[in-house]
Amino acid sequence: MNTTKSKSMIVGIDLGTTNSLVAFVEEGSPKVIPNALGKNITPSVVGLNDDGEVIVGEAARQRLTTHPDKTIATFKRYMGTDRRIGLGRKQYRAEELSALVLKSLKADAESYLGQKVDDVVISVPAYFNDAQRKATTAAAKIAGLNLKRLINEPTAAAIAYGLHSGIDDSTFMVFDLGGGTFDISILELFDEVMQVHACAGDNHLGGEDFTKLLLHHFLDKSGLTFKKLDQESQALLLRLAENAKAVLSSGENATMQFEKKGKHHEWVVTIAEFEKIVEPLLVKLREPIVRALRDADLKASELDCIVMVGGACRMPMIRKNVGKLLSKLPLGNIDYDQTVALGAAVQGGLIAQDQSLNEVVLTDVMPYSLGVGVVNPNARFEGDLLFSPILERNSPVPVSKVEPFFPSHEKQKTVNLGIYQGESRYATDNVKIGLVSMPVTPGPTDENQLDVRFTFDLNGILEVQVQKGDDVKRLIVEGNPGVLSKQEVQASLEKLSELKMHPREKLENVVVLNRAVRLYSQNIGERRDFLADIISFFETELATQDLEKIADARQRVEEALDEIDDDPLGL
Template sequence: MAVYGIDLGTTYSCIASIDRVNRAEVHRSGEGADTTPSVVFFETPDNVVVGQHAKDSAVIKPDLVISRIKRDIGQEVVRTLHGKPYTPEEISALILRKLAEDAQVATGETVSDVVITVPAYFGAAERDATRKAGRIARLNVIDIVSEPVAAAITYGVLNPQEDCHILVYDLGGGTFDTTVMALRGGDIEVVCTDGDHELGGADWDDQLVEHLAERFRREHADVGDPLDKGETEQDLRKIAEDLKKTLSAKVKHTVRVMHEGRATTVEMTREEFESITRNLLERTLEITRRTMETARAKGVTTFDHLVLVGGLSKMPAVAETLQKELGLTPQLQDPDLAVAKGAALYAFEETYRRLLSSGERDKAEAMALESGLSGTQRRQIEGRTIKTVASRAFGIITTRGSTRESYVAHLVHANDSLPASVTEGFQTLDDNQVSVAIRVMEQAGSVESEVVENNNQIGEGELRIPPGKPKGFPIEVTFALDASGLLHVTARENEQGGQLDLDIQIGGMSEEEVASSQTALSRIRVE
């Protein structure tokens, strides 16, 4: 019974599973590559193309091509293609379907049970939306796991005897995270995490695109701006991405920018490229320093290894700058594939443990036998634990009675150990109050703040209060954040054994909408 790990990336995605000798194996796309561009081309209302061919089509039909959808996941954003609206969850589901169908062709087995990775800094809404995207793709999402945790699993498997503290620097196509983890006897414990889910390789591309366009504008001031025409902009984006990758291997490279029959030749050195994008690398350093300071405050004073993952971490400037700034020697850990491989290992081990805990030992043993697990490896998996932390602070809007000033009272704080369950008491403000508005808030900035504007609302509901109650009538609010970072909120009033419960629906899509999307997308052919 195969289970799969999926790295659902901003720019590229990947799927893997465990082979017959207990190694994580990446399954190639239908185009023969280890990774699939996270790009969707809505060729017709009933046919979509996902991957490299979709990416190539962006130059010709940019209005029908969607990329970087991961940056919108968990938000109420709608894209309209061929007159039909699509949510980020639905577009992500099409990418997941492509990965699953390609893996099915490669293995001859139906892909059903999966673990999907997300950036460590993703909040509750993004994690819940990612799970729903998997369900819309008709996949059974066993769990959602943070990308650095998946990378650490890969690292731990390759270095099973070593107890250490590692700092994972994960610079992907659209997101950036840093995470400090402790590896002890095969167990993994996340100490703290930080990041920015709008910082990644796509931003390096954007700055290169602007630089190339500016060079063209200076040389051809009498023609239109190349960024005003969709086809030219998409062509520039392809040139920029290729240039970025080339300058990781070469110290200089020449490209041509074409627009309205004119051409500009641009020779760029690696040094110039690094200078243009230095501000972006510096932002990653600021977050990394902050993460290390948080770790030190939690008792981690030394860092044994600096592990680099994410495709952009292959840029020479990353390793050079980190070694100079942090005094640690970076280790490239299979940067493009480590997350998918770790997710596959996690999916396998989690499924094995769940079968054992549910009494299905025969199935667990068959699974272990098929994957060539030794007795020692089986015992290690049974005993292994993975502990993680909250990526952000979560709370509700409440009011100071004397001033009626609204503020956010956080019940769960960033880097609290997970799973977490916190209950706090609140009171009504007025006599005969008939209801209480429960507005669930999530930390928006890099630091926790009680200012309402510095938080994002991720859920809301209304708790009914029994009639005739004086002000100060007590209510309880419970925040339960599970190990995957998914949040469940309950508000209740307790009087003579009675209670009212309120379940907050986190994420943009309801269960009914998920079911409807499943049906609608099943009619679309994915290539």
């Protein structure tokens, strides 16, 4: 596609744990932009090929089992932490790896739209904390994107649903279970206003957890220890478990088979066994649902409908479990994968004042309480602080509120305020996201009043300001290992600029070749010999640099691989 668009266009991106998408608004309707392979979905996988070039998406996913040391997936779970992940000889943060995925989506959008794409709305889990949101902001900056807005994933899904359904005056729940996170939002749509009443969630619950439980059960039955296996075997087992999970989404049983040191391990798992294995995860889905309903002051019977999004919702047991909990069947006409990206695109269109869109007023809420740690008069030990909320969860955003605080004793020279996120009465049971300090003059405590203001903006970013008398200081939240400084963002920009990205137009050849190599590693005997011949043939054709011959050869190779690769996920 090569079309003339307004320079004010803002695309929407669903940056997911497992898959990512980019979308835009055309003539009042959001549309997903296909990638270089013609697919709407790009796996959130980053790797290096044998020449040291960066590959993103399907080309990298095909190398997860054959080159686990040069391929990385599910790194979104480490956003907002200082964890480094090895890729080849270098270490990267989750922001940097996410930036590579964003750069790939940006390139796809620019190729499809025929114009430069800079402005973007990116969706994040509603329960992402301050550090995780700032990490996403940093990833966008590193990718060369101008972030106009972060939008909560369930809210984006609700926008897309509202536009699609054309239904007004309804109260509904968005149940978002993705690859790595779980979010619940309760919204009301009335008079072209989309109002979020409450949200809850779990940043450590997603489809990957169902996969891992299936994997560990197979390991237990086989007498294998995951940590004692080599990287390639570990990666293969994870993919086998993911494949079995997918098969169980549409069938009654699935077979897992694995060869190691001449020993064959096989397990046929039924859907009933799978449901029993993952029962602890199904139980964990209940608490956020209950919390969101309670905070919205609603009963399940008052919901008009339930909208389910996120790839993990393909598992029938999820729909059955939600229907049982809420005594209402979820809608069945929602695209689990694309809805969030479409909603993010609509939000981008609204920000850009796209005249083809009906104006929708969106109000969102903050997903967690924010406050400071204060001295506990009944402290059991030093540092045993109480949590004093300043902003409570599900307050409409943007929101700004100020509370007074005082030194704990007259000789105090500095007041250190720990910033916490959570709901526990005790500060240490919540998540500490930063520390701010203010010097004070020793003296009567009531003469050293500090007015502490918390401001939570539309992107879910927290700012802290302290005022003492006429002296007003805006303090930077420090001590959070998950937040990159401006200097570190610039360093990441320079670091990634040195990486060579594999040419986008050659990506489909890489995918086919990597798929053949992966199948070669997973087969033996006559199949392996046949695959060796296929790989040699395709490499020879690639060396000719004759585009017509390569295209013909690619089609022939794909047809041959399809006959061998009967795996529904292409694993």
